[in-house]
Amino acid sequence: MPASPTAVPSSPIYRGPLPHVHTVERIPVTVYDQSGDASRSVAREIADLVQARAAAGQKTVLGLATGSTPVAVYDELIRLHREEGVSFKTAVTFNLDEYWPIEPDALQSYHRFMREHLFDHLDIPADAIHIPDGLLPREKVAEACARYEEMIRDAGGIDLQLLGIGRTGHIGFNEPGSAIESRTRLITLDSVTRSDAASDFFGEWNVPRQAITMGVGSILDARRVVLLAFGEHKSPIVRKAVEELPCSHVSASALQQHADARFVLDRAAAARLTRFDSPWLVGPLDSMGLEWTDALTRKAVIWLALELEKPILKLTDEDYSEHGLQDLVSNRGRAYDLNIEVFRTMQDTITGWPGGKPGRPRKVRGGTQAAAAGHSAQPDDFPKRVVIFSPHPDDDVISMGGTFIRLCEQGHEVHVAYQTSGNIAVWDESADRHVDFIEEFCRAFGVGTKSSEIADKIRTFLRTKTAGEVDLPELQAVKGLIRRTEARAGARYSGVKPEHIHFLDLPFYETGRVRKKPIGPDDIAITCRLLDEVKPHQIYAAGDLSDPHGTHRVCLNAIFQSLEALADHDWAKACELWLYRGAWQEWEPHEIDMAVPLSPDEVNRKRMAIFKHESQKDRALFPGPTDPREFWQRAEDRNRETARLYDRLGLPEYEAIEGFVLHRG
Numbered sequence: 001m002p003a004s005p006t007a008v009p010s011s012p013i014y015r016g017p018l019p020h021v022h023t024v025e026r027i028p029v030t031v032y033d034q035s036g037d038a039s040r041s042v043a044r045e046i047a048d049l050v051q052a053r054a055a056a057g058q059k060t061v062l063g064l065a066t067g068s069t070p071v072a073v074y075d076e077l078i079r080l081h082r083e084e085g086v087s088f089k090t091a092v093t094f095n096l097d098e099y100w101p102i103e104p105d106a107l108q109s110y111h112r113f114m115r116e117h118l119f120d121h122l123d124i125p126a127d128a129i130h131i132p133d134g135l136l137p138r139e140k141v142a143e144a145c146a147r148y149e150e151m152i153r154d155a156g157g158i159d160l161q162l163l164g165i166g167r168t169g170h171i172g173f174n175e176p177g178s179a180i181e182s183r184t185r186l187i188t189l190d191s192v193t194r195s196d197a198a199s200d201f202f203g204e205w206n207v208p209r210q211a212i213t214m215g216v217g218s219i220l221d222a223r224r225v226v227l228l229a230f231g232e233h234k235s236p237i238v239r240k241a242v243e244e245l246p247c248s249h250v251s252a253s254a255l256q257q258h259a260d261a262r263f264v265l266d267r268a269a270a271a272r273l274t275r276f277d278s279p280w281l282v283g284p285l286d287s288m289g290l291e292w293t294d295a296l297t298r299k300a301v302i303w304l305a306l307e308l309e310k311p312i313l314k315l316t317d318e319d320y321s322e323h324g325l326q327d328l329v330s331n332r333g334r335a336y337d338l339n340i341e342v343f344r345t346m347q348d349t350i351t352g353w354p355g356g357k358p359g360r361p362r363k364v365r366g367g368t369q370a371a372a373a374g375h376s377a378q379p380d381d382f383p384k385r386v387v388i389f390s391p392h393p394d395d396d397v398i399s400m401g402g403t404f405i406r407l408c409e410q411g412h413e414v415h416v417a418y419q420t421s422g423n424i425a426v427w428d429e430s431a432d433r434h435v436d437f438i439e440e441f442c443r444a445f446g447v448g449t450k451s452s453e454i455a456d457k458i459r460t461f462l463r464t465k466t467a468g469e470v471d472l473p474e475l476q477a478v479k480g481l482i483r484r485t486e487a488r489a490g491a492r493y494s495g496v497k498p499e500h501i502h503f504l505d506l507p508f509y510e511t512g513r514v515r516k517k518p519i520g521p522d523d524i525a526i527t528c529r530l531l532d533e534v535k536p537h538q539i540y541a542a543g544d545l546s547d548p549h550g551t552h553r554v555c556l557n558a559i560f561q562s563l564e565a566l567a568d569h570d571w572a573k574a575c576e577l578w579l580y581r582g583a584w585q586e587w588e589p590h591e592i593d594m595a596v597p598l599s600p601d602e603v604n605r606k607r608m609a610i611f612k613h614e615s616q617k618d619r620a621l622f623p624g625p626t627d628p629r630e631f632w633q634r635a636e637d638r639n640r641e642t643a644r645l646y647d648r649l650g651l652p653e654y655e656a657i658e659g660f661v662l663h664r665g
Helices: 035-055 071-084 110-117 138-154 191-197 216-220 232-243 251-257 294-308 317-321 326-332 335-347 395-409 428-444 450-464 473-494 521-534 551-565 600-611 631-648
Strands: 029-032 060-064 091-095 097-100 160-163 185-188 210-213 225-229 261-266 385-390 413-418 501-503 538-542 576-580 594-598 656-662
Touching (some): 029 035, 035 071, 035 225, 035 261, 091 138, 097 110, 225 251, 294 326, 294 335, 395 413, 395 473, 395 538, 395 600, 413 521, 428 473, 521 551, 551 576, 594 600
Parallel strands (some): 060 091, 538 576
């Protein structure tokens, strides 16, 4: 199975961007299929600028950003320095912002972030590095901010400013309401921004309420500005910043007024732009290098049906013509024929047999499941061997609990593989309570004294633990055991045999911090070993890539890379890979390849499986931004909404539907 488009290739060669469409977009936008390609392109642009100015005897002043988005750019700059000899001795850097107050060596400090991700690995002179001081007394902050502006001017101004974008549309920490003339200053952070940062600080209550940031005006003074945005969760705000009129509520929209600013996106972050979301509203498809494929046709017809609140089979030629879809009808024939084609395609997604019936491989778009995925024919033998990968110990039941239970009930050999321990997502109080239980258990049965020593050590640590401090190894172990026992209970309730429950504990995750190590050979080896042992006919994996830690994305890449390594094995040639969602987002109806309907009883059973994860009940430690619902509520609401959408399109009405996308390589 070839690598997924979400997997970042190791080669420094990057593919070119997609064609730009100027209609609708109010600022230049460059879109790459992969975020890695985008990052390498921007890194090369920075390196070329530094080298060109150095050759002319000039310094290069760089404005730098922090956060997960620019990390791959910094990784590529480090590679260019080490492998291609690019020197950064003539660079001068100014960072956008820093939390206030914060120690420079704190885990979440941007001083530390920049050292670990860039400065410790390049030859930039120490006196050429500038980052706002997060330890200044309040009465000295204003003076220091003015001095920061003066230092930028004395350096000759910023030649290239690198930016990310927050979900409020902020650049730097310029929250909604920031004036276009604003300069470096102390600012109070928006609640959404603090919520987004909560996972880094092990809880929103630990996030500083203020930060020092360069202003919108400071950023607009840069001669060139490049804003990076990657991932589905950035797509709504990217559309606002790119396609709507500039306003102070979305500070990134001010870049529309800059003479040399552009957005650099991956496909996921660009998904809500009109040219991707509904390109027929922009202009003729051939002007954008597009054609009416089956997938785009399906998307357009479903869009029209939902826009007009009509079932698919009731759409008329006039409906298509009056809503920018004349070209589609001309290309594909009468509305009547088009409606039936799309309706039947959607109807074919619905199945109560996700593993197929005995002796009858289930059909999906493009033929059988395996054929649609580009593999050889799916074996007719029944039951199937199934591996359900769960990035965190509860993603399986949250996102596909109904299908999980049904696969077990229908007699398939179902294995569940928990990719990470999930030990950072357990409350200290919960761990303390379990330590009490262990200690009391050992005392009741006279099992040694070591438990009391460990319990005392953990309690002493918890009494003095500071915000964001990494847990003791013993405490990490307790939290990991809590998640493991809950996962085992949820899997057993769903019908999985105990010997088919696998805890992979992938090494990339085991840092004790929210930020993890990059995926490595050990992670791939562990995953390959399990897959080659089970030799599954079906694999289910999380395609829900908007989780706040990025763990889902890393875990999915581990699966892609493992399947690529095993591609010449006979079982892998016929294996299907299904992607589920539910914890953070849901598939759109035009994307779904398999829709598994759930009865009211099955919805309740799924809820009970989720409830086995008691440490995540009522209030999870990292629930994600701006969604106060518990995970079981999110899952049920999304499953019911998918069922309602199918009903609105004129398809059968169900209580709930879990949707899956077949990975087509």
